[in-house]
Amino acid sequence: MYWKIVRNDMANSKLITGMTMLFVAVAALLVTLSAVLIVHLTSAIDTLMKQAETSHFLQMHAGEIDQVRLTEFAEQNKYVDEYQMNEFLNVEGTKINIAGTTLAHSVQDNGFSTQSEKFDYLLDLDGHVIEVANGDIYVPVSYWKDGIADLGDTVIVQDQTFTIAGFLRDSQMNSMLASSKRFLVSEQDYAAIQEAGTVEYLIEFRLKNLADLKNFEEAYTSAGLEANGPTITYKLFQMLNAISDGLMIAVILLISVLVVAIAFMCIRFTLLTKIEEDTREIGVMKAIGLRVADIQKMYLAKYGVIAVIGCMLGFACSFFLRDILLENIRLFMGETDKVSLIWLFTGLGLLLVFIVIMGYVQSVLKQFRKLSATQALRFGTMQGKGQHAKLLNLSANKRLPINLFLGIKDVLSRKTLYATMLAVLVLATFIIIVPQNLHNTIAAKSFITYMGIGNSDIRIDIPQGKQNEQQVSAVMDRLEHDTAIKNYTVLTTKKFTTIAEDGTAQNLKIELGDHTIFPLEYAHGEAPVAPNEVALSVLNAEELQKKVGDSLAVVINGQKKNLRISGIYSDITNGGKTAKAAFSDHSTDSMWSVVYSTMADPSLVADKRAEYAKTFSFAKVSGIDDYIYQTFGTTIHAIEKAARAALVIALLLCVLVTLLFMNMLIAKDQAPIAIMKALGFTNVDIATQYAARSIFVLLLAISMGTLLANTLGEYLTSTVIASFGAASFDFMINPLAAYVFCPLALTSVVLLATLFGTSRAGQVKIIEHIKE
Amino acid sequence: MNIVSGEQIAKTFQVGKEQHPVLLDVSVAINQGEFISIMGPSGCGKSTLLYALSGMDSIDQGQVIFDGMDLTTLSDKELADLRRTKMGFVFQQPTFLKSLNILDNILLPAMRDGRKNVRALTERALQIMNKMGIADLAKRDITQVSGGQLQRAGICRALISNPQVIFGDEPTGALNSTSAQEIMDLLASINSEGTTVMLVTHDPKIAARTERILFMSDGAIVNELRLPRFTGADLDDRMVKVVSTMQKIGI
Structure with missing residues (x-):
């Protein structure tokens, strides 16, 4: 008999049963995909870094190099397992021509290398160490993805012509967030193009034990070795490789949690409605001595079937989608070797979805136990609290039209x-707004100010070198007399030594200049203004264990000076370890300089950029827009895709849920609808009342969802972003999208779904519900 | 003058594949200000006739004229407007919206059009409630009053729009006999002020309070009894007439 009840229940509610199954399937699909992506990403990064034998410690250096001293240090240091020094021939983008176009617009430091000897190998797309023939060249895989280079294309550097023999994965510089890109050529070819650019050195170490990295870094610094360039460690390489796809996975996980929640709601609503409908029957069964536990079991079995079918469907569908989502990871990081781990996690994910659903059904079914037989028989309902909301009274209502009033009431x-x-609807609003705000924030020009880069129109990087000072003055002179330039500033990075309390010395690169013209977002405190102030990047502040207000001993012009920490900021440039100060110094040479400028008419930026690039051939001139696009492009693109998908998914969910909900509501409300009709309310009146209900709930939901998105959502997002190096973070909200477009889209779909879903309301026959 | 009339009304219910005729060419005319009841056994078609005459249910054949309008030609919207403005209904079972209190339930049909003079409407509702003896229940939930009180509230609701006709489908059916007679007193007093009242009942004691009784059997009106205005002392005489008519026609 129980089976009969459940079978009838399923047959009578094909729509809702199907919907519940669908939501379970989507939840299972998303959980499966997340599992696959997480395992694939982490294990592929792991594999790539193992195959390539990524450096544990990389010191980039430009200028004179004392190889003997370095080799001695490496041999004597107890932490070092292997040491090597690679050359990186930095060539200006204008001098590299791929298939007819130069890389003049690239903000990357493009350069040429030969294959490493001991570790830090450049790999082909099959994960093998590349052996490159004379005349051949391997190009970073990102240029293939961007459509700049293709197999067999010609690359011309100076007068030398190369043929693209393949594409390379670079475990250290793959990510667009890493600012250098290595092209691989043979040793003979490398020697031939040596004149085309300037040589930088990659001083690389593998340690016996990665855990000793911090000790090794200290030893390297205190030995006073070459350090004219960024220092990058294994951890940062890992992070750079994970960012873009990591963000996408985070968004998918967020959506899957919400879909599970929606599946719950469907189940709760159907079960509660069902229990209400069946109350009398259940009461009879109880009264004649049948065990309610058995009835519960039957419902549990029903949802067990739904959950299993849903999970299997979701799992099956994940096979169609996973390849699309894995494309990027596969291309940059390669295949995973942890296939069994993927199956394990997928299985665990599906099991989790199943268990969570069954647990939830069980908890809703507890209501059966509370039901008393007499109650069920006498009233046919479970006795609830008074249904009447005292707040709104028709007799006191002068403003609201009656149908609106009845809807809200x-x-x-x-x-x-x-x-x-x-x-x-709150969840839907949330999943529409959060990814959108995130995308908006990252895509906004000012986002780079969270990342350690001033917000300007044109950025001119003047490289380290003997002529640095003359070049800087040439640029300044030009900018000073250029009427199109609104304002500019020069920031020069120099190397200083800090003295810790215990007397140990450490190098600190400090960017000197006026930091108030193109300010950064400071996580704590503010920009240095007085000569005795200094600001530290988050990584440096952590390493030096300093807070705002602390003092830092720095050797300037041979004298130890105590500087006050004025602020701490996030930075991803130059390995994340930077400092800023406003004092002037002539005691040491500049390492490099950056000139930021804004233009009076922002529409002329592109022309001006091209003009400067031509004039200052020694410098790298980039528009900040290009810089953002090329650095964060992949990430922005991934988030934009996720935001769009979230919008579509959320709107679809809203339509489905509204349709479903209205359908169930009408089925439940037959009697009150009949009463209204008998009293002379028209079908239009009734439809208006339902629309009023929907819109009222929707408006509440939009307000709550927006509030949640801007508080909890911002908090969640900033936690994610913080793990990538930006310590503080405020949502950049596009008011048009967040407060006009999103509510408008939601309102229209919900309203349409309501009207469609309640079209049956008018068909209620008065007589059937009024006549005894 | 006729306020409601039906010409050769026929209606058939379909149950599965079987046809069940419930009204067979019924013709009836009701004058303005009449106090009329329809009697008959269960399933004779009396409620169906009532709902046909009030336009609440459609008919298969024939014509219903209400206040000069042919109900069979009106749209759903026009019928709804008519129900709201010119008719009042009292049902056997309490048919109220659970989300509104007693006063709001009574005001409901009038508020559809009369939102602007809510104060006057509320005053009117309280007056009617006072007359029906339930003025102190205005703010109560519908679950907090007795069946008799609820039925009085139903009558108040039927009266709120000052209708021309009040239709009652077994309005005392769920009440004990004392409450039932009290309700009949109220309906009689409403009728004495000029409102037409038309009831369906299977209780001779209720039918005996009205002035014209239509007897139905198997979908047709088979007899009719006219009685003088009820004085308060002639209930037994009236009962005898009603019951003997019933026996004569075998219901």
Whole structure:
């Protein structure tokens, strides 16, 4: 008999059963995909870094190099397992021509290398160490992805012509966030193009034990070895490789949690409605001595079937989607060797979805136990609290049109019922707004100020070298007399030594200049202004264990000076370890300089950029827009895709849930609808009342969802972003999208779904529900 | 003058594949200000006739004229407007919205059009409630009053728009006999002010309070009884007439 009840239940509610199954399937699909992506990404990064034998410690250096001293240091240091020094021939983008176009617009430091001897290998797309023939060249895989280079294309550097024999994965510089890109040529060819650029050195170490990295870094610094360039460690390489796809996975996980929540709501609503409908029957069964536990088991079995089918469907669908989502990871990081781990995690994910659903059904079914037989028989319902919301009275209502009033009143009277719909719409608003705000924030020009880069129009990087000072003055002179330039500033990086309390010395690169013209976002404190102030990047502040207000001993012009820490900021440039100060110094040579400028008319930026690039051939001139696009492009693109997908998914969910909810509501509300019709309310009146309910719930949901998105959402997002190096973070909200477009889109789909879903309301036959 | 009339009304219910005729060419005319009841056994079609005459249910054949309008030609919207403005309904079972209190339930049909003079409407509702003896229940939930009180509230609701006709489908069916007679007193007093009242009942004691009784059997009106205005002392005489008519026609 129980089976009969459940079978009838399924047959009578094909739509809702199907919907519940669909949501379970989507939840299972997303959980499966997340599992696959997480395992694939982490293990592929792991594999790539193992195959390539990534350096544990990389010191980039330009200028004179004392190889003997370095080799001696490496041999004597107890932490070092292997040491090597690679050359990186930095060539200006204008001098590299790929298939007819130069890399003049590239903000990357493009350069040429030969294959490493001992570790830090450049790999081909099959994960093998490349052996390159004379005349051949291997190009970073990102240029293939961007469509700049293709197999067999010609690359011309100076007068030398190369043929692209393949593409390379560079475990250290793959990510667009890493600012250098290595092209691989043979040793003979390398020697032939040596004149085309300037040589930088990659001083690389592998340690016996990675855990000793910090000790090794200290030893390297205190030995006073070559350090004219950024220092990058294994951890940062890992992070750079993980960012873009990591963000995408985070968004998918967020959506899957929400879909599970929606599946819950469907289940809760159907079960509660069902229990209410069946109350009398269940009461009879109880009264004649049948065990309610058995009835519970049958419902549990029903949802067990739904959950299993849903999970299997979701799992099957994940096979169609995983290749698309894995494309990027596969290209940059390669295949995973942890296939069994993927299956394990997928299995665990599906099991989790199943268990969570069954646990939830069980908890809802507890209501059966509370039901008393007499109650069920006498009233045919479970005795609830008073349904009447005291707040709104028709007799005191002068403003609201009656249908609007009745709609709102109904929502307030049956809060628990509408809570389901409210929660879904709040979640939908949340998943629409958060990724959108995130995308907006990262795509905004000012986002780079969270990353250690001033917000300007044109950025001119003047490289280290003997002529640095003359070049800087040439640029300044030009900018000073260029009427199109609104303002500019020169920031020069120099190397200083800090003295810790215990007397140990450490190198600190400090960027000197006026930091108030193109300010950064400071996580704590503010920009240095007085000569005795210094600001530290988050990584440096952590390493030096300094807070705002602390003092830092720095050797300037041979004298130890105590500088006050004025602020701490996030930075991803130059390995993340930077400092800024405003004092002037002539005691040491500049390492490099950056000139930031803004233009009076921003529309002329592109022309001006090209003009400067031509004039200052020694410098790298980039528009900040290009810089953002090329550095964060992949990430921005991934988030934009996720935001769009979230919008579409959320709107679809809203349509489905509203349709479903209205359908169930009408089925439940037959009697009150009949009463209204008998009293002379027209079909239009009734449809208006339902629309009023939907819109009222929706408006509440949009307000709550927006509030949540801007508080909890911002908090969650900033936690994610913080793990990538930006310590503080505020949402950049596009008011048009967040407060106009999103509510408008939601309102239209919900309204349409309501009207469609309640079109049956008018067909209620008065007589059937009024006549005894 | 006729306020409601039906010409050769026929209606058939379909149950599965079987046809069940419930009204067979019924013709009836009701004058303005009449106090009329329809009697008959269960399933004779009396409620169906009532709902046909009020336009609440459609008919298969024939014509229903209400206040000069042919109900069979009106749209759903026009019928709804008519129900709201010119008719009042009292049902056997309490048919109220659970989300509204007693006063709001009574005001409901009038508020559809009369939002602007809510104060006057509320005053009117309280007056009617006072007359029906339930003025102190205005703010109560519908679950907090007795069946008799709820039925009085139903009558108040039927009266709120000052209708021309009040239709009652077994309005005392769920009440004990004392409450039932009290309700009949109220309906009689409403009728004495000029409102037409038309009831369906299977209780001779209720039918005996009205002035014209239509007897139905198997979908047709088979007899009719006219009685003088009820004085308060002639209930037994009236009962005898009603019951003997029933026996004569075998219901």
